Amino acid sequence: MNLTLKIWRQKDSNTKGQMVDYKVNDISEHMSFLEMMDVLNEQLVNSGEEPVAFDHDCREGICGMCSLYINGEAHGPDRGVTTCQLHMRMFNDGDTITIEPWRATAFPVIKDLVVDRTAFERIQQAGGYISVNTSGNTQDANAIPISKEAADEAMDAATCIGCGACVASCKNSSAMLFVGAKVSQYALLPQGQVEATERVLNMVKQMDEEGFGNCTNTGACEVECPKGISLENIARMNREYLKASLKG
Amino acid sequence: MSGIFHSSIGRKFAMALSAFFLMIFLLLHFSVNLVSVFSEDAFNQASHFMGTNPLVQFLMQPILILGVIFHFVMGFVLELRNKNARSISYAKNNGGANSTWMSRNMIYSGLAILAFLVLHFIDFWLPEINTKFIQGDISGLNIDGNFRYYEELVHKFENPLRVGAYVIAFVFLCLHLLHGFMSAFQSVGANNKYTKALQGFGKAYAIILPVGFIFIALFHHFSH
Secondary structure, three states: OOEEEEEEEOOOOOOOOEEEEEEEOOOOOOOEHHHHHHHHHHHHHHOOOOOOOOOOOOOOOOOOOOOOEEOOEEOOOOOOOOHHHOEHHHOOOOOEEEEEOOOEOOEOEEEOOEEOOHHHHHHHHOOOOOOOOOOOOOOOHHHOOOOHHHHHHHHHHHOOOOOOHHHHHOOOOOOHHHHHHHHHHHHOOHHHOOOHHHHHHHHHHHHHHOOOOOOOOOOHHHHHOOOOOOOHHHHHHHHHHHHHHHHO | OOOHHHOHHHHHHHHHHHHHHHHHHHHHHHHHHHHHHHOHHHHHHHHHHHHHOHHHHHHHHHHHHHHHHHHHHHHHHHHHHHHHOOOOOOOOOOHHHOOOHHHHOHHHHHHHHHHHHHHHHHHHHHHHHHHHHHOOOOOOEOOOOOEOHHHHHHHHOOOHHHHHHHHHHHHHHHHHHHHHHHHHHHHOOOOOOOHHHHHHHHHHHHHHHHHHHHHHHHHHHHOO
8 A cells, every 4th residue: 555654753852843744655454553664764764864763662562662643543543552563454545644752741752753751660660669578588479369350450450561652642641541550550459558658649749740631531541542451540549549648 | 638739639639529519519509490490489489598598698609609719720720731741732633533522622611611600690699699788688579579589580581692692501511511520530539330320320410400401591481
């Protein structure tokens, strides 16, 4: 298929960017979206132009590295997939595809389609962990009884790959689905209880300091999340936060 | 506890609490209005009670006004903060693919309701305050010695322009509630096995109340 691509080009974080049009021909419908981008970059390199910078790593939908706002949706029009797992069969011959970086003040553009997502890492560092003594006498996690329901819900929350699609899709650039998932995966398990109060208070504080917006419960994040993280996690985080505020 | 209302979650929690309060008030207001359809006398009695009871006038009314102001001011604060969270907009954004129009446009439906409230205050609240507290007439009676509330209501709904404005405002109220009802529950952390049932109740509330208000306005416009 032959396509017209409208891509955000930006030299670096200090330079103003703009949308630039490109044509790519003979794209196979079996290609992934990133392979199509590879074809474009090969074309650009061969013609002596700067290739388009975009994030990618595993290309198996599990690392959370790829991003891209494609035709007005995070990770494109397909559901439950990251951009690397989005296939060109989702598009038609002759289509014009708009490709932009995640847009959020807390995710500044580094170059072209690459944004700085270290705000997520700072939120994680503020409390997204449990402190375990690894001196050699660590208790086997399997020795702690956990209900199947809690284990499943914690696992569902833990499938968040931190790609930032929730922030990109949210009209308020809110990071609450990400933080909700990270709070929930510990809040549901006994190992997470010891640091529960500080965890949620510190993570929410860091989230606010990073400049993410307030959740207005549109549900866009849940729909666009490649891992299907549920809004229930935001509600749980809200409960945890209110509980922690009363205690702290 | 300190700092909770300076946090994003705290602000949403406060917004939800004011929303619950306003939704309860709306139900009460609707119930009194509905009485006017069935009985002129009962409506006059209810209006006189609400208009002269010290608890309603000097405790509930100020709380209500503060609640309304808080809900609007907080709505604007949240909207401005959220706008700042995305300094560059998308060239192409397909919001309809993942969320409802109502959820994305609460500020606009809210602004329409605010405009309506200004009209509503000028129509009903200010004349009441003038009669009762400036002219000092708390009798609730007209020159003929009858209760004035019902005839004032009927008189207000004679003007088709006013009725039209009210109908449009209630459509916006419906759109606001269609998202706002469940959103308030989500903000206070209530998302559980009862959510589905609550969604149904919320939809019914969001549709029945505004449609009921529209019915009452049209009823008085056409039946007198």
